Amino acid sequence: MAADFVAGDLAGLSPSAVSLRESWDVLPATVIAEIEARTGSIQSVRPAQVGYSSHVASTVHTARGRFFVKGLRTTHPAVQTQGCEAAVNPHSVPLGPKLLWRIETDGWDVLGFEHLTGRSADYGTESRDLSLVVGVLTELGAIEGGGAPVSRAEQRWAQYLDPTRARLLHGDNLLHTDWNPTNVLVPQAGSVRLVDWAVATRGAGWIDPACWVVWLVYSGHSPDSAERWAARVPAWRSAAAEALDFFAGVLADHWQCIAVNHPNRMTYELRDASARWAAYRRPGD
Numbered sequence: 001m002a003a004d005f006v007a008g009d010l011a012g013l014s015p016s017a018v019s020l021r022e023s024w025d026v027l028p029a030t031v032i033a034e035i036e037a038r039t040g041s042i043q044s045v046r047p048a049q050v051g052y053s054s055h056v057a058s059t060v061h062t063a064r065g066r067f068f069v070k071g072l073r074t075t076h077p078a079v080q081t082q083g084c085e086a087a088v089n090p091h092s093v094p095l096g097p098k099l100l101w102r103i104e105t106d107g108w109d110v111l112g113f114e115h116l117t118g119r120s121a122d123y124g125t126e127s128r129d130l131s132l133v134v135g136v137l138t139e140l141g142a143i144e145g146g147g148a149p150v151s152r153a154e155q156r157w158a159q160y161l162d163p164t165r166a167r168l169l170h171g172d173n174l175l176h177t178d179w180n181p182t183n184v185l186v187p188q189a190g191s192v193r194l195v196d197w198a199v200a201t202r203g204a205g206w207i208d209p210a211c212w213v214v215w216l217v218y219s220g221h222s223p224d225s226a227e228r229w230a231a232r233v234p235a236w237r238s239a240a241a242e243a244l245d246f247f248a249g250v251l252a253d254h255w256q257c258i259a260v261n262h263p264n265r266m267t268y269e270l271r272d273a274s275a276r277w278a279a280y281r282r283p284g285d
């Protein structure tokens with residue numbers, strides 16, 4: 001259990017998630033030809049500096065401009081997330097980057113996006129980015145997602161749900177759910193954008209600020225401070241305390257499962273952050 005975890009357990013673990021990343025050169029010539037048919041001749045390729053869940057994730061430069069290319073081998077179980085990103089795109093634009101094309105050929109599933117500029121968000125306790133993230137969460141909360149062909153929250157977290165309480169997560173908001181700060185791009189000027197809609201979901205609007213709370217605690221906030229930031233998002237204020245108590249426990253179980261399946265420093269720290277928040281919300285604690 002996360003509550004029994006001691007800091008010494010971190011010794012010897014990789015500092016971050018185990019990456020799936022491979023070099024751009026692993027793409028077959030047939031796939032490159034299909035990409036160039038859509039982008040023009042590739043002049044240079046710059047691998048993404050963060051993230052780890054795609055085999056290939058790179059910015060491609062051509063005479064027609066820059067494109068962001070994200071690919072997974074079709075033999076990998078996570079390839080289904082490419083379908084989720086493609087399906088949600090008409091609903092997530094303009095908060096998310098526009099999907100320009102998808103190629104499924106020769107063992108690869110490759111998405112080509114509009115290229116965005118910006119650095120990863122900083123969730124530190126003194127960060128000026130926190131109010132920008134509140135802004136983006138507020139914008140997202142206004143998007144109706146009932147028609148988006150992605151999983152419902154009740155299905156997404158089904159393995160951790162007591163079926164009699166699953167209805168607490170029900171709703172028709174479009175949810176991003178992966179509040180890793182590398183998925184929030186903060187440009188020098190202009191609007192904050194959200195990338196990586198691989199696990200987009202439909203559900204109650206307060207679920208996104210609740211998912212953010214775990215990342216805030218992971219980034220150094222106390223549960224109380226994290227909740228005060230989340231409370232600036234209108235959707236959070238619509239949540240019943242019972243629903244938040246319940247979902248904090250669901251997220252703790254979820255991160256526990258991720259840590260078991262992907263043992264590394266980052267997942268252990270997220271597991272501990274989510275357990276800390278769940279304990280904070282547990283009635284009587």
Ligand SMILES: Nc1ncnc2c1ncn2[C@@H]1O[C@H](COP(=O)(O)OP(=O)(O)OP(=O)(O)O)[C@@H](O)[C@H]1O
Nearest residue numbers: 048051052053054068097113114115116182195196
């Ligand atoms: N459209 C885009 N334009 C510019 N940069 C992008 C774009 N999409 C993603 N990026 C950058 O590339 C990084 C990796 O992309 P993304 O998060 O979509 O994939 P991933 O690495 O497979 O996911 P994960 O974060 O789950 O490991 C992002 O954190 C971001 O810095």
Ligand SMILES: [Mg+2]
Nearest residue numbers: 051182183196
């Ligand atoms: Mg990402």
